Amino acid sequence: MIRGPISQAKSILLASLSVALLLLGYTWVSHRQHQVNPKDTTIPSWGQLADGVKKFTQPDRKEERWIVEDSIATGRRFFYGIGLGVMCGFVLGMLMGCFSSLEAFLQPPIALLAKVPQTAALAVYFVVFGTGLSMYVAMISLGIIPALAVTVYLAIKDLPSEMLDKAYTLGASHFEVATEVVFRQVLPKFIDAVRLAIGPAIVFLIAAEMVVGDVGFGYRIRLQFKLTNMNVVYPYLVMLAFFGFALDYGLRFLQAKLCSWYQRDSK
Amino acid sequence: MTLSDENNFGLQCQGVSHWFGETKVLFDLNLNVHAGQFLSLIGPSGCGKSTLLRAILGTHPPHRGKILTLQNGRLANADRPGRDRGIVYQKYSLYPFLTALDNVALGLKFDQTTTAFRWLNWVGWGKKRREFRDRAAAFLDKVGLGQAMHLYPSQMSGGMQQRVAIAQALIMEPEIILLDEPFGALDEATREELQEMLLQFYEENKVAMAEGKKPPYTLIIVTHELNEAIRVGDRLVGLSQYWDWKADGHDRSPGATVVYDKPAPVFRPDERPDYELFADIRQDIRQVVYNPKVLQRRDEHVNLSPTS
Numbered sequence: 001m002i003r004g005p006i007s008q009a010k011s012i013l014l015a016s017l018s019v020a021l022l023l024l025g026y027t028w029v030s031h032r033q034h035q036v037n038p039k040d041t042t043i044p045s046w047g048q049l050a051d052g053v054k055k056f057t058q059p060d061r062k063e064e065r066w067i068v069e070d071s072i073a074t075g076r077r078f079f080y081g082i083g084l085g086v087m088c089g090f091v092l093g094m095l096m097g098c099f100s101s102l103e104a105f106l107q108p109p110i111a112l113l114a115k116v117p118q119t120a121a122l123a124v125y126f127v128v129f130g131t132g133l134s135m136y137v138a139m140i141s142l143g144i145i146p147a148l149a150v151t152v153y154l155a156i157k158d159l160p161s162e163m164l165d166k167a168y169t170l171g172a173s174h175f176e177v178a179t180e181v182v183f184r185q186v187l188p189k190f191i192d193a194v195r196l197a198i199g200p201a202i203v204f205l206i207a208a209e210m211v212v213g214d215v216g217f218g219y220r221i222r223l224q225f226k227l228t229n230m231n232v233v234y235p236y237l238v239m240l241a242f243f244g245f246a247l248d249y250g251l252r253f254l255q256a257k258l259c260s261w262y263q264r265d266s267k
Numbered sequence: 268m269t270l271s272d273e274n275n276f277g278l279q280c281q282g283v284s285h286w287f288g289e290t291k292v293l294f295d296l297n298l299n300v301h302a303g304q305f306l307s308l309i310g311p312s313g314c315g316k317s318t319l320l321r322a323i324l325g326t327h328p329p330h331r332g333k334i335l336t337l338q339n340g341r342l343a344n345a346d347r348p349g350r351d352r353g354i355v356y357q358k359y360s361l362y363p364f365l366t367a368l369d370n371v372a373l374g375l376k377f378d379q380t381t382t383a384f385r386w387l388n389w390v391g392w393g394k395k396r397r398e399f400r401d402r403a404a405a406f407l408d409k410v411g412l413g414q415a416m417h418l419y420p421s422q423m424s425g426g427m428q429q430r431v432a433i434a435q436a437l438i439m440e441p442e443i444i445l446l447d448e449p450f451g452a453l454d455e456a457t458r459e460e461l462q463e464m465l466l467q468f469y470e471e472n473k474v475a476m477a478e479g480k481k482p483p484y485t486l487i488i489v490t491h492e493l494n495e496a497i498r499v500g501d502r503l504v505g506l507s508q509y510w511d512w513k514a515d516g517h518d519r520s521p522g523a524t525v526v527y528d529k530p531a532p533v534f535r536p537d538e539r540p541d542y543e544l545f546a547d548i549r550q551d552i553r554q555v556v557y558n559p560k561v562l563q564r565r566d567e568h569v570n571l572s573p574t575s
Contacts, residue, residue, distance in 0.1 A: 170350065
């Protein structure tokens with residue numbers, strides 16, 4: 001039946017089956033490849049992958065563990081960028097939603113910024129901010145601000161004016177309407193928007209690191225790919241995927257905690 | 268029963284006119300509501316009931332005329348929504364992110380504490396919050412929702428939501444409470460329960476008046492159900508564009524005004540009125556207020572007491 005429910009046991013079984021098939025398929029493809037060329041590194045065997053993991057978890061000649069220095073560098077760039085972007089996007093969105101004059105004033109630059117592909121604008125960031133931390137932070141934050149600000153201000157426009165008028169009849173000040181009525185209703189939608197912004201932010205960051213980085217995930221992936229050390233590249237990709245997944249899960253958890261009243265429309 | 272105390276106004280509308288471009292909506296509307304009155308406002312669709320309500324609420328002040336309410340102890344222009352006027356909508360009546368209890372306590376919080384107090388004086392705010400929640404809980408108990416205090420609006424039925432919304436407005440004891448077709452989306456049985464609930468508050472008014480105090484609840488209820496208007500209100504006011512404006516020297520309709528204003532029978536909450544008995548009231552209203560073909564002088568069915 002279309003959209004018919006299935007039992008939980010069945011859904012867990014099917015999920016593990018798909019993971020098993022993936023792993024099995026990889027093993028088979030890798031095995032085939034090594035029969036043709038035993039020294040192949042494009043589709044490493046499980047043993048080669050273990051070597052790769054050892055390579056980036058053990059100290060290298062400079063006594064640095066790649067995984068540690070890459071995580072620190074990429075993580076700092078990412079969280080500073082996301083943090084600044086989230087704050088600016090939220091404040092801009094609130095201002096645009098609450099004040100029509102600011103909406104009119106800010107809409108053109110935001111619409112323009114939203115349409116410029118950040119990866120294409122990399123050159124501009126290099127010229128303006130150099131290749132240090134500030135460049136990454138500026139690029140990520142400017143990349144996500146438009147989407148976040150627009151989400152917030154559309155969410156505010158969506159609020160029925162009855163809810164705001166009623167708050168005034170209950171004795172609220174303008175500030176209280178903004179913080180206690182508008183903010184509370186916008187928050188869950190904003191968290192959703194941040195979840196969606198994580199994907200693009202990682203893309204911008206890795207792309208920039210590939211071009212100008214001297215440390216970080218993007219840098220490492222590009223370098224090891226040039227040496228066809230795919231046994232390092234694949235684990236790095238998997239780690240990036242898990243990182244994105246964990247962040248997404250964390251934000252969903254936060255949303256459930258902070259906005260237990262909220263029910264997504266798609267439910 | 269109406270109040271005789273002439274100074275005890277909940278609301279005064281003086282010569283209120285409103286129009287949207289060429290479309291005239293309200294014309295020279297005068298309406299005084301006494302503290303403690305339950306006024307049922309009726310009228311054909313498009314007669315400007317909602318316009319009047321928005322004007323009183325202050326979100327859309329009238330183009331001409333004055334709307335006065337008691338604000339901080341003196342009559343003042345109601346040109347923006349304020350704490351002296353409460354509102355219950357048919358939709359969007361509650362804040363979805365607050366439980367029933369917090370929805371009712373919200374007004375107390377806004378009215379009696381400031382943001383700075385809540386953010387800086389945590390101990391004091393904690394104490395206040397407990398006090399507000401206790402009061403809200405007691406009020407919810409009174410409207411029969413003691414069991415549902417911790418539900419969110421999305422978990423409540425339409426009737427429960429409107430009960431909470433009414434409690435949310437009434438706990439503030441504003442000078443006047445506007446109910447904009449509050450039961451329009453409810454089924455007949457739920458409607459009657461909520462009418463009874465409103466009549467219970469009318470009983471409290473009676474008790475307060477008997478003790479010589481100011482009655483706590485004054486309200487205007489807009490409804491399209493004549494029986495509801497008769498049962499809940501102690502005063503029936505009909506707003507209509509169908510009146511003899513030619514006799515007043517207009518060559519085209521200047522808009523709706525009050526064409527019917529009479530006391531209504533008062534019921535106890537547990538009293539199930541025999542609506543058959545009010546056939547002539549309904550007939551009267553249908554003729555005067557709703558019938559486009561019957562045009563009478565505007566004051567023909569307005570009971571002119573010295574204060575209205």
